[in-house]
Amino acid sequence: DTEVTQTPKHLVMGMTNKKSLKCEQHMGHRAMYWYKQKAKKPPELMFVYSYEKLSINESVPSRFSPECPNSSLLNLHLHALQPEDSALYLCASSQAGRANEKLFFGSGTQLSVL
Amino acid sequence: SQQGEEDPQALSIQEGENATMNCSYKTSINNLQWYRQNSGRGLVHLILIRSNEREKHSGRLRVTLDTSKKSSSLLITASRAADTASYFCAIMEYGNKLVFGAGTILRVKS
Numbered sequence: 001d002t003e004v005t006q007t008p009k010h011l012v013m014g015m016t017n018k019k020s021l022k023c024e025q026h027m028g029h030r031a032m033y034w035y036k037q038k039a040k041k042p043p044e045l046m047f048v049y050s051y052e053k054l055s056i057n058e059s060v061p062s063r064f065s066p067e068c069p070n071s072s073l074l075n076l077h078l079h080a081l082q083p084e085d086s087a088l089y090l091c092a093s094s095q096a097g098r099a100n101e102k103l104f105f106g107s108g109t110q111l112s113v114l
Numbered sequence: 115s116q117q118g119e120e121d122p123q124a125l126s127i128q129e130g131e132n133a134t135m136n137c138s139y140k141t142s143i144n145n146l147q148w149y150r151q152n153s154g155r156g157l158v159h160l161i162l163i164r165s166n167e168r169e170k171h172s173g174r175l176r177v178t179l180d181t182s183k184k185s186s187s188l189l190i191t192a193s194r195a196a197d198t199a200s201y202f203c204a205i206m207e208y209g210n211k212l213v214f215g216a217g218t219i220l221r222v223k224s
Contacts, residue, residue: 102159
């Protein structure tokens with residue numbers, strides 16, 4: 001199984017809602033990532049977890065709250081988002097978060113904030 | 115952190131032709147990777163070249179890296195309609211952060 005599964009595929013939420021994005025992998029990978037991608041732009045790194053510990057936070061606003069309950073799961077909790085947060089949110093994993101590793105990406109959650 | 119800059123921004127070729135995309139970057143890197151993205155969904159890893167390597171091949175893909183010029187190129191030979199996608203270079207910065215370039219949109223016409 002070389003898949004990273006993201007749910008839901010699409011999400012529409014209001015600015016006062018609380019929602020969560022979920023990501024799962026069963027490749028035994030110990031590093032997991034959240035990227036944000038606006039239309040026609042490259043993915044931008046948000047968070048990195050290595051061995052279930054947050055290792056990189058790219059100064060992401062606190063309305064985005066990541067969680068890594070175990071080595072297979074990664075969540076992104078969303079609260080009080082703004083319309084400019086509408087984007088494709090991509091989860092990825094790699095073997096151990098070391099330098100010479102490739103990332104495996106999920107197909108993303110397309111988020112619209114109204 | 116810095117992104118790679120890619121050119122061209124968009125490329126349109128006929129099936130069977132070769133496609134070349136270039137990536138430049140600004141700082142020292144650990145490695146450089148290329149990814150493909152179809153229709154704004156998940157990215158697929160294509161190839162990784164380490165900073166001490168100069169050239170790498172994978173099937174119809176050929177990647178070069180010139181660390182003195184801080185540049186890389188991706189060549190896709192004998193292109194097919196299925197190669198139509200966005201292609202991104204990604205730079206592994208020290209600290210193990212993978213940072214993506216702006217991307218090249220490739221269209222292969224059949």
